[in-house]
Amino acid sequence: MTALIFFIFAGIAVFCGVSLVVQRHPIASALSLIGVMGSLAVLYLQLGGEFIAAAQMIVYAGAIMVLFVFVIMLLNAGAEGPSIGGSNLAKYLGIFLLAAFLGVISFIIQAMLPPTEGISFGAWRGGTALEIGRKLFTTYLLPFEVTSVLILIAILGAIVLARKEI
Amino acid sequence: MIHNPVPMSWYLILSAILFGLGVAGFIYRRNIITVFMSIELMLNAVNLTFITFSYKLKQVDGHIFSFFVMVVAAAEAAVGLAIILTVFKNRETLMIDDVSSMKY
Amino acid sequence: MALWLIPIFPFIGFLLNGLFGRRLPKAMINLFAIGSVFLSFLWAVRVLLGLGALETKYVEHYFTWIQSGNLNISIDFAVDRLTAVMLMVVTGVGLLIHIYSIGYMSDEGGYYRFFAYLNLFMFFMLVLVLAQNFLLLFVGWEGVGLCSYLLIGFYFLEQYATNAGNKAFIVNRIGDFGFSLAVFLIVRQFGSLDFTKVFDAAKTMPVESGAGILTVISLLLLVGATGKSAQIPLYVWLPDAMAGPTPVSALIHAATMVTAGVYMTARSAALFTHAPIAMDSVAVIGLATAFFAATIGLAQTDIKKVFAYSTVSQLGYMFLGAGVGAFSAGIFHLMTHAFFKALLFLGAGAVIHGLHGEQDLRQMGGLFKHMRITAITLLCASVAISGFPFTSGFFSKDAILVAAYERAPWMYWVGVLTAGMTAFYVFRAWFLAFTGEYRGHAHPHESPLVMTGPLMLLALLSLGGGFINIPHWLEPMFAEKPENQVLAWTSAGVGLLGIALAYLFYVARPGLADSVASSMSGLYKLIYNKYFVDEFYSATVVQPVVDGSRTVLWRGLDAGVIDGLVNGVGIRSRGVGRILRLLQSGNIRSYAAWVVLGSIAVLLAIGLAGGAR
DSSP: OHHHHHHHHHHHHHHHHHHHHHOSSHHHHHHHHHHHHHHHHHHHHHTTOHHHHHHIIIIIIIIIHHHHHHHHHHHTOOOOOOOOSOOHHHHHHHHHHHHHHHHHHHHHHHHHSOTTSEEOTTSOOTTSHHHHHHHHHHTTHHHHHHHHHHHHHHHHHHHHHTOTTO | OOOOOEEHHHHHHHHHHHHHHHHHHHHHOOBHHHHHHHHHHHHHHHHHHHHHHHHHHTOSHHHHHHHHHHHHHHHHHHHHHHHHHHHHHHHSOOBGGGOOOOOO | OOTTHHHHHHHHHHHHHHHHGGGSOHHHHHHHHHHHHHHHHHHHHHHHHHHTTOOSOEEEEEEEEEEETTEEEEEEEEEOHHHHHHHHHHHHHHHHHHHHHHHHTTTSSOHHHHHHHHHHHHHHHHHHHHBSBHHHHHHHHHHHHHHHHHHHTTSTTSHHHHHHHHHHHHHHHHHHHHHHHHHHHHHHHHSOOBHHHHHHHHHHSOOOSSSOHHHHHHHHHHHHHHHHTTOTTSOTHHHHGGGSOHHHHHIIIIISGGGHHHHHHHHTHHHHHTOHHHHHHHHHHHHHHHHHHHHHHTTOOBHHHHHHHHHHHHHHHHHHHHHTTOHHHHHHHHHHHHHHHHHHHHHHHHHHHHTTSOOBGGGOOOOTTTOHHHHHHHHHHHHHHTTOTTSHHHHHHHHHHHHHHHHOHHHHHHHHHHHHHHHHHHHHHHHHHHSSOOOSSSOOOOOOHHHHHHHHHHHHHHHHGGGSOHHHHTTTTSOOOOOOHHHHHHHHHHHHHHHHHHHIIIIISTTHHHHHHHHTHHHHHHHHTGGGHHHHHIIIIIHHHHHHIIIIIIIIIIIIIIHHHHHHHHHHHHHHHHHHGGGOOSOHHHHHHHHHHHHHHHHHHHHHTTOOO
16 A cells, blocks of 8 residues: 555656656646645655645645746746757767666665665654654754744845845 | 555655756756756755655654755745846846856 | 173174164264273273183183084183283274274264274174184174174275175185084084083094094184185285275274184194194195285285285284294284284374375375374384384294294295385385375375374384283293294394385385386286286186076076976966866856766765765
């Protein structure tokens, strides 16, 4: 069961990832990214990260991607034109090299981790909001506070940059 | 329904694949917004790795790190999109090849 | 006893005059300068009276200067009988010359600077004389060389004066190089530079028959002495040093600095007496220099140059005395020479001052009636240097010549011939200046008391100084040589013959000199041009060094290699920069590509280095 869910949603994630890279229109890429995020949220759930899964859907897919979509629509970004220049040889060589690179990485990872230790849904229940909250407000209090300042700065930056008179 | 465990390496391989796709999009695409989205894809892949290892080590610290990555990605997206808006207002184009006046 | 006060007084005078002299009135400059030397003289007298007979050396230890491994060099001053003689000569004659300078330099610019340098010179000379180890002596040695350079080039706006100063310093440097090598060898051989330690150790060593370590050390010390005391081959700076003011010539280049070489040789007698080859070298060089310089002095027309070559010649006598073992005779002649040579120079200065700068003997004449005191005092000096019976020069010169006869009779005869020449050229100068008709165009006048006073005092010392029995006083240190009346009176007789010849040539038959000169014109030209030694040195040593420096060191090394390296660094940086800036293409995608490549490289590096385990 775990494996089945994993394969389904991993497949969706990879498919959407490829589609993001390949699609011409930015809106299509944005929707593909939402697909990736959704499938990743399911995978997080499998790994016991319920809080993170929820946060991923709410914050990432729900807010950030919406922002992206808004901007795309605001700028009226059209489909990308045909690629100028760039040899076909480079394109196919790049894809091949990427595949080879990933193959090597996979092999290494396989060799490193013991296959006996596997992941099954529900084996670890440590990613609850309780646990995260406990850690966040004790051990990681300082980064938490700094992050709030970071968000403040980002807000200021966004407002200043998007003003009319620039 | 069999609850056989999934080897952990598979999650990491998936993460690697997504990261590689993100890099490919980052280099290959010309539209600024698409490049940005490839960056977000890379961040997501990294998040997956964090959560996986958090499971392995049976500690919640990986979740917290992933949480912070998300926060930073949000801030980055906000500011980055604001910059893209400004560039669009000045250059009337979203193709990064045309924004190349910082030549030597 | 506070021996350190003796040199400190002039040093304080130097500081006061040097730092504040520009704003002080002349009276205060005089007070500081003369007062400091006078205090030094008084303190030296007090010290010597307090120490009494000085059977043993009196040493004062101040502090350790250098301590390196086994080598221990400290600042010590010491007084023994030899130092006593030198102290009296340096402070006494120095004081008289300081007083004289008040009058001589009264209308010169840089008045305070002159006295500051003069005081500094006294300080260094006293350090040299009081030093108890070779290194401290070398400090004084170098210091007087420095002051000599400063004072020779006193009229620094004149090219020939600065050239003369450079020449003096550079030629001295060559001698100092020999001295330094000797000091190194002494350290290596004896492990110390202290006089007592070194000489006591040297006395236990056997007398060397061949060229042993003591010979080498002594010969190197001799090289240093030839530089400082103007012997062959390093005498060439002394005649040119006459470019400085006349009191400088009197003090430094007659009475004190040039005698430092003789003093050093006498001080190191223990080393020299154990190295017969070095002793003979000293004697031969001294004798050769005496003869050689006397021949040049015969034909010079500048009054100061005549006396300069005379100084070189008399220094040769002192070295002859030291070389044949009569160290006390050499020191005796050092003292008497200080008296009459200082008097000769000061008198010449009075003449030059009275003629408002004229130095050429051919433009003088008949000055006796204008400057009686100067003429009479100069006459006293001339008879003293000629060895007229019972003058100071008679006693000292004969002590040397008698000892030379004992060593080798031919040395005696050459020395006697030189004495004759000495008498001749000194009286030639006197007759040309003071007798006959005045050939010049100025208005000669007598000098003020502040100048004639020291002249008179020095005249008394020149005549009567011989009765201070220095060889007897120095008996415990250097064995006295027996007297020989026949030899003494023979040399006196030759001196009188020289005076008579000068009278003949320049008073009785005035044209005789010129006719003799034109009949032996080749020889005359040779002597008149100082045997072309300066030209020879210039062609063989100076020009090659200058040319070599210019082409090899300057153009080749400095401009080519060093500048090339330094400029090359800049050029390379710019070249590298020119290549690196091609990275800035402005194309964002290329930047992205570089980022990816870089991150792959980093990952590979981490992976190859063992991974982040």
